[in-house]
Amino acid sequence: MRVLVDLNRCQGYAQCCFLAPESFKLVGEEALMYDSGPDDALKEKIERAAASCPVQAIMVEYMNGHADEMVKSGTSEAEARHGA
Amino acid sequence: MAGKSLFQQVNDYAHRANPYPLYAEMRKTPVLGDEDGNYAVSSYRLITELLHDPRLSSDIRARPPDDPKQQAVAQSSISPAFIRTDPPEHDRLRRMLTRQFGPPHTVGMIDNMRGDLEKYVNGLLDRMQDRKQIDIVDDYAYPFPVDVICKLLGIPPEDEKRFHGWAEDIAFSLDPAIGEEGRKLIAKGLVARNELGQYMRALIDVHRKQPGNDMLSRLITDSSADGRLTEEELVSSSVTLLIAGHETTVNLITNGTLTLLRNPDVFERLRHEPDLIIPLVEETLRFEPPVQFNSQRTALADITIDGVTIPKGAPVYLMIAAGNRDPVRFNEPDRFIPDREDNQHLGFGSGIHYCFGAPLARVEVQIALNALARRLINPRLVVDPPPYRQSAVLRGPRHLLVDVDGIKP
Amino acid sequence: MVHRADVLQSFKKNGSIVIVGASLAGLRATEVLRKEGFAGRLTVIGDEPYEPYDRPPLSKQVLAGWVEAEHTTLPRQHPLDDVDWRLGIAATGLDLRAREVHLADGQSVDFDRMLIATGVRARHWPKEDEARLAGVFVVRTRDDARLLRQKLETKPRHVLIVGAGFTGSEMASVCRDLGLTVTVTERSASPLIGALGGEIGSIAGDLQRQHGVDLRCNTTVTALEGDAERTLRRAHFSDGSTLDVDVAVIALGSIRNTEWLRGSRLAAGQLGVACDAGCRAFDINGIITDDIFVAGDVARFPHPLYAYQLIALEHWGNAVAQAEAAAHNMVNSEAERRPHISIPAFWSIQFGVNIKSVGLPPFADQVVIMQGSVEQHRFVAAYGHKGRTVAAVSFNQGRWLPYYERLIASAAAFPPTPPAYDVPIPLHPVPAKFPAANAPTSTPTIALTGYAPDEICATYLEEPPMTPVTVESGGKA
Numbered sequence: 025m026r027v028l029v030d031l032n033r034c035q036g037y038a039q040c041c042f043l044a045p046e047s048f049k050l051v052g053e054e055a056l057m058y059d060s061g062p063d064d065a066l067k068e069k070i071e072r073a074a075a076s077c078p079v080q081a082i083m084v085e086y087m088n089g090h091a092d093e094m095v096k097s098g099t100s101e102a103e104a105r106h107g108a
Numbered sequence: 109m110a111g112k113s114l115f116q117q118v119n120d121y122a123h124r125a126n127p128y129p130l131y132a133e134m135r136k137t138p139v140l141g142d143e144d145g146n147y148a149v150s151s152y153r154l155i156t157e158l159l160h161d162p163r164l165s166s167d168i169r170a171r172p173p174d175d176p177k178q179q180a181v182a183q184s185s186i187s188p189a190f191i192r193t194d195p196p197e198h199d200r201l202r203r204m205l206t207r208q209f210g211p212p213h214t215v216g217m218i219d220n221m222r223g224d225l226e227k228y229v230n231g232l233l234d235r236m237q238d239r240k241q242i243d244i245v246d247d248y249a250y251p252f253p254v255d256v257i258c259k260l261l262g263i264p265p266e267d268e269k270r271f272h273g274w275a276e277d278i279a280f281s282l283d284p285a286i287g288e289e290g291r292k293l294i295a296k297g298l299v300a301r302n303e304l305g306q307y308m309r310a311l312i313d314v315h316r317k318q319p320g321n322d323m324l325s326r327l328i329t330d331s332s333a334d335g336r337l338t339e340e341e342l343v344s345s346s347v348t349l350l351i352a353g354h355e356t357t358v359n360l361i362t363n364g365t366l367t368l369l370r371n372p373d374v375f376e377r378l379r380h381e382p383d384l385i386i387p388l389v390e391e392t393l394r395f396e397p398p399v400q401f402n403s404q405r406t407a408l409a410d411i412t413i414d415g416v417t418i419p420k421g422a423p424v425y426l427m428i429a430a431g432n433r434d435p436v437r438f439n440e441p442d443r444f445i446p447d448r449e450d451n452q453h454l455g456f457g458s459g460i461h462y463c464f465g466a467p468l469a470r471v472e473v474q475i476a477l478n479a480l481a482r483r484l485i486n487p488r489l490v491v492d493p494p495p496y497r498q499s500a501v502l503r504g505p506r507h508l509l510v511d512v513d514g515i516k517p
Numbered sequence: 518m519v520h521r522a523d524v525l526q527s528f529k530k531n532g533s534i535v536i537v538g539a540s541l542a543g544l545r546a547t548e549v550l551r552k553e554g555f556a557g558r559l560t561v562i563g564d565e566p567y568e569p570y571d572r573p574p575l576s577k578q579v580l581a582g583w584v585e586a587e588h589t590t591l592p593r594q595h596p597l598d599d600v601d602w603r604l605g606i607a608a609t610g611l612d613l614r615a616r617e618v619h620l621a622d623g624q625s626v627d628f629d630r631m632l633i634a635t636g637v638r639a640r641h642w643p644k645e646d647e648a649r650l651a652g653v654f655v656v657r658t659r660d661d662a663r664l665l666r667q668k669l670e671t672k673p674r675h676v677l678i679v680g681a682g683f684t685g686s687e688m689a690s691v692c693r694d695l696g697l698t699v700t701v702t703e704r705s706a707s708p709l710i711g712a713l714g715g716e717i718g719s720i721a722g723d724l725q726r727q728h729g730v731d732l733r734c735n736t737t738v739t740a741l742e743g744d745a746e747r748t749l750r751r752a753h754f755s756d757g758s759t760l761d762v763d764v765a766v767i768a769l770g771s772i773r774n775t776e777w778l779r780g781s782r783l784a785a786g787q788l789g790v791a792c793d794a795g796c797r798a799f800d801i802n803g804i805i806t807d808d809i810f811v812a813g814d815v816a817r818f819p820h821p822l823y824a825y826q827l828i829a830l831e832h833w834g835n836a837v838a839q840a841e842a843a844a845h846n847m848v849n850s851e852a853e854r855r856p857h858i859s860i861p862a863f864w865s866i867q868f869g870v871n872i873k874s875v876g877l878p879p880f881a882d883q884v885v886i887m888q889g890s891v892e893q894h895r896f897v898a899a900y901g902h903k904g905r906t907v908a909a910v911s912f913n914q915g916r917w918l919p920y921y922e923r924l925i926a927s928a929a930a931f932p933p934t935p936p937a938y939d940v941p942i943p944l945h946p947v948p949a950k951f952p953a954a955n956a957p958t959s960t961p962t963i964a965l966t967g968y969a970p971d972e973i974c975a976t977y978l979e980e981p982p983m984t985p986v987t988v989e990s991g992g993k994a
Contacts, residue, residue, distance in 0.1 A: 026592035028571060032834040032862045035916045036871060041211040042218045042467035050211040052869030053203070053895070053913045057578055060571060061588025068383065069219075075386045076470055078462060080452045085592030160919040162888060162936030195939035196890070408937030459916050 025070060026085040027060050033081035040073035040082060048073055113142040115425065118401075119286055119500045125493035127400070127503070128442065131430035139416040146284065147407075147418045150430035152437035152454070154413055158426055159459040163409040166461060167194050170406045172421055176285040177404070180298045186305040187340045189348035191461060192404060198460065200334050205345055208326045210467065218467045221256075225472060228255060229479045237515045241490065244508035248480075249361035250354070253472055257353030260468075261346060262315060262322025271307060271350065274300040278347075279355040282403050282501040284425065301347065308346050312339070323349075349465070356398040357469050359497075359504030361476045363396035364389065366508055367444055368477065369489040374446050378481040385474045385481075388446040392473070393455025394432045395444050400503045402426040402457070428454045429503075486513040521850060528629060529848055532557040535618050535626050537608045538634030538774075539563025541571065541591065541833065542813030542840035546632050548595040549844035559600045560626050562618065566605035567659060573833055575662035576687040577866055581694060582670065586663040608635070611781040613800075613809070629808060630847050633778070633790055633798065634840065636814040637771035637831060642679070647741040652749030654766045656684060668764055669695060676700070677752050677762040679738050681708035683865045685768030686721065690867040693728050700731040700760060702738055705952055712863075713874070713910055715950030716884050717898055720891055720912070721872070728868045741765055771831065773815050779977060783809065786963070789817040789829040794856040796843035801963070801975045810847055812839040812857075821858055822907070822925065823880050832863040860922055864915075870894050873915045876908030876925040878949070885932045885946040887921075888939050889914050897921065900949055901931025 027047065029040075036054025040047075047059040047066055062070060067086060074082040117123055118130050131150060134140055138151035149155055158164050167188065171178040181188060190201035207213040229252055236242055258265040281297020284290060312328060319325035324346055327337055337345065368375040378384050405424045410417050418424060432453050433441035456463035463469070480487070490509035497506045534550060536543045539561050547561055563569070570589040578584040603620065610619035617625045639657035642648035652673075654665045669676075669692065676692050678685045681703035692699045701708070707718030708725060725732045733754065740753040752760050778785035783806070784799040785791075790811045791799040796818070798809040811818075813836040819825040842857035849855075865872045878884075881900030887909075889896035897917050900908035906929045909921035917936075924933050932944045967973040 026590055028592050030834070030837075031573070031864045031866075032873070034864075035918075037462050037466075038211055039467055039470075041215075043470070045211070045216040045219055049215075051866060052212065052871065054915055055866040055869065055871035055913075057581075057583070057866065059578070059584050059588070060574055061584065061590065068386075071383065071386050072470075072474075075390050075451075076467070078452070078456065078458060080450060083592050083594065085594075157919070157923065160917060162917055162920060162938065162940075163934075165937060194937070195888070199895070199939075409934065 025062050025064055025067060025087060027058060027062060027070060028083045029056060029058055030081040030083070031056065033079045035079055037078045039076040039078060043076055044069035044073040114140060115142050115146060115148045115284070116286055118148075118427075119284055119290075121496075121498065121500075124496040124500065124503060127429070127500075128433060131427060131433060134427060134430055135434060139413060139418065141416075141418075141422075144286075145419075146423050146425060148401075148425045148427055149413075150427040150434075152431040152434035155426045155428065155431040155454060156458060157413060158405075158411075158424065159454075159457060159461075161411065162195075163407065163411050164424060165194050165406045165408045166192055166198070166404055168192060168404060168406065170408055170421070171423065175423070176291050176294045180281070180294050183298060184305075185302045186344045186347065189344045191348060191352070191464070195460065201337075201341060201345065202460075202464070204330070204332065204334050204337055204341075205327065205349075205464065207330060207332060208323050209464070213332075218471055221468075222471060222475065225252075225256065225475045226479070228252060229476055230483075233479060233483050233515055234517075237517070239512070239515070241509060241511050244365045244480075244510055245358065245362055245505060246507065249358045249365070249476065249508075252361070252476055253354040253357035253469075256468070256472060257350060260323050260353070261349060262320055262324040263311065263350065267307075271304055274304040274307075275351050275355060276300075278304065278351050279502050280497075280499050283499055284403055284423070304347050304350075305343050308343050308350075309339075312342050312346070352463075353465055353468070355502055356463075356465075357472055359398035359502055360389075360392065360469060360473050362504050362508050363398060364392040364473060364477050365480060365510075366489070366494065366505060367392060367396060368481070369487060369510065370492070371444055374444070375481060375487070377446070378478070382478050382482070384446055385478045387448060387451065389470060389473050389477070390451045390453060390455075391444060391446050391448050394438070394448070394451055394453030397429050397432055397453070397455040398502060398504060399455075399457075400427070400429040400501055402428065403501050428457070483516045484510070484512050485516060487511070525848075525850055528557070529555050530557060532629040533627065534559050534630050534632070534847065535628040536561045536632045536634060537618060538632075538636055538813065538815070539565070539569050539602070539604060540634070540636055540813070540836075541569065542634040542636070542836040543632070544569035544591055544593070545837050545840040546634060546812060546844040546847075547597055547600055548593060549841050550848060551597065551600075552595050553845060553848050555848045557629075560603060560628075561600055562603045562606060562608050562620065562626070564605070564607035564621075565658060565660075568602070568604070570659055572657070575659065576656055576684050577691060579659075579662045580656070580666055580669065580688060580691045582666060586659045586666065589659060608777050611778055611783070613781055613783070613806075616808075630810070631808065632810045632812060632840075632843055632847065633783075633815060634811070634813045634836075635774035635777070636836075637773050640767070640769045640772050642741065642765075642767045642769075644740070647743070648767070650741060650743040650747055650749040650765075652743075652762075652764050653741060654764065656688065656766065656768070657771070665764075665766065669697065673697065673763040675760070675762045675764070677702070677738070677760065677765040678768055679765060680704075680768035680770065681722075681725075681732070681734075682711060682768060682770060683709065683863075683867075685766070686725065686867045687865060688766055688768065689725060689730050690728065693730060693868070698731075699729075700733065700762070701725065702736045702754065703732070703734045704737045706734050706950075708732070708734075710950070710952060711879065713872075713878050714881070714884060714900075715952075716947055717878075717910055718950075720894070721867075724868045724870060724894060738765075771814070773829070775815060788827075789815050791817045791827055794819055794821075794858055795846050795854050796839060796857055797846070801977070803975075810843040812836065812843040818857060820861075820877070822860070822928070823877050828877070830861050832861055834859075834862045860925055862922075870912050871915055872910065872912055873918055874908065874910040875918050875922045876900065876906075878908040878910060879951050880907045881949045881951070883931065883946045884949040885944050886941055887933065887944070888917060888936050899924070899931065899933055901946065904931050905929070906931040906933050 041050045047062045134150040140148045277296045277300035315325045456466040488511045494505040607621040639655035678701045708721045710718040737755045742751040775785040792811040796810045814831045817827040817829045838859045883901045895913045897911045906924045
């Protein structure tokens, strides 16, 4: 899996850290560190984390076996910015 | 209807089952002042702006002395909870509470609760297996979060009988204080808060003498760079966590179930696609938010937004449920789309007061709704709309009767 | 009569686009081009052999050993299988007349439209023999980060970081987390001075010292000394002192990758490639081109909030926003063009503090603490330029920044009206203390030639002078 967080959007609500603690860590009070290439076994947790982000800053690409198959992608930044 | 402002109509119980047409009407004047000096803000963009505006206060003490809520706070025997304070006091209290709830100090606690929570809801359903009708509220959506928050905090679940009434009165007192009826609700809420405070004070005493591994004990014994929570802070915080920990979740589970029953195709899809629950709960938070609007904010300065000036001292109502259906922000806002993309809803608020318990609520509701989808056989709504609770702010059905052909093991 | 709309449709169907640069901006542009219906030939050229990857983690998670350098590949928002990825091959030249990009392997790729997104590279230690000592590192690429990480795993006794910009400061923070002894040198009076000014930079300096960094400001490294095995042993400082170190990380900012454009007759040089707000490149005479676009770290563009001065931003968010605007404009008609005028923003994570900024702090002359406590490293500061709010920075108070972003967008007065709580009263604006804007170079690189009115034009002078030291602006590895 490939994960990207737009840390300009991120405001440190840490919902991802609650729901997928293996992949998202809060450093201090609001700084986010994350694993940009988590194991496929964590797919469900990553999905929970991405869906719960209050500012929709988490983008995920799920790789299905071979690298080119894209199953689903997170919110497009262009779209998200449009409304925010 | 004549003479009643849009805002008063929202609070009118007659509109409880479907306030959304009123919200749509409100959005035509996104910053709407009424004759009582209240301001309701209903567009997504402006609500979001104000949630990040350091001139808007959550502290009722900032209101004029004749404001009924201000008077209630002044008469209360316990101090305002962290959600009713501003920085730096708010930030300090929230930091200390967060230490025992989430990262970076407490990592993985909520995620690790999943197994127990699943066991609990399935236990509830097991006990209903011979029933043909269930009340989602009394049989399921209420007992579950109450049990969870009690265990988490270290409150004996059997005390529910004692605090049930208090919790409800406090929840109802969040509504805007409109007229004599509103003042009565506020007065009842004040009495209940003081009594619940007394109860909590005694409980804190017990935990202080014999600390367990519960959150209350840990809050009592913890100390950090911010110091220790005082007795007063412990009382007000634990009262708030107890109330907020179940009054809102009950509504979210019930609103979610109601929405699923009204959209049987989605309910069916969830049965086969349990992962759908992840975006589905977010969509429920958008579509039927358990907190319909913030009713406790006050302008601390003249705030001009989009050409309208909200005067200093004015109560400001942020109409979350209206913003969540703002067509400028959301495509087809009145449609329930369980896997909606770009769902940056305001169901848990935004800014520094973002719902403290959001991660727990998400886990609870995901588990509760998934268990219903998996186990209820041919569930059917008995009354639509169902009877609603009094509260306009914490809006949700009082009962939700469902006929079933059975409950799967 | 040929209709413009037909030409555009035909281009979108059968045209060809080359993107030079396969990092964040290149990837985002590629995605937007496809998303907006460009079905023609799309070639992406990148000098590194990797699929586009994210750089900010390199100086943080990767260096800390939590995330493998290989696990930083950027997710794609759109299927891009039908894109011709030419990775590991640098572009070496551009022929505008022939509409061809020349590649290091001798091949060339022709195009109808092109996007330049070649970004920047790390500025190495200027003395080449010292730069080659074992133990001397830079961190810009995935390979750089992997090598430094391997070195840090050997538990070096003393790490020297040369330069206290964002990357240097972030790496110092990671090294302290790893329990390593760290010295940081900074030629100016405080860390982060180029991005945040000396006033706020000094707070970042306190943060470093509180976390055990031996921070030496107003100090430069004069020499790196190796032993007989060509391994780094010692650093010499401008104050005459020396220090035994076994690792030196050079964090002296970056150099814009524009050398390959020399001779292309584009307005490209050490400061970047100049373009308009629609991301179209200027030619060397300052005339806008129609089919050459620029985005990301390498672009210099005018911003209406900042007096239309040409600015280059080495910000992650700028790469994304500018690439999206450029790609959109590449496949849309004139009437549908979008300006790249988003408000600049960046972040940095160091010593447990989330530093975020909106606006353009270096544009300011004054700064004022608006909210929170400097002592606790929780505050928001606003920056002003001639009585107008132009930027804000937060230390662990990021949730308030949207409010300040609106103040900046609306050109609000400075100092802004104070917040209603958690505010130091009275507000006390002080000089922001940015270093005097140093001229990029004292040696001219461009001159006019020709005499007749139709002959006069700008031209590059021979022998490019050595590129100057500039300070990186943060938010990037």
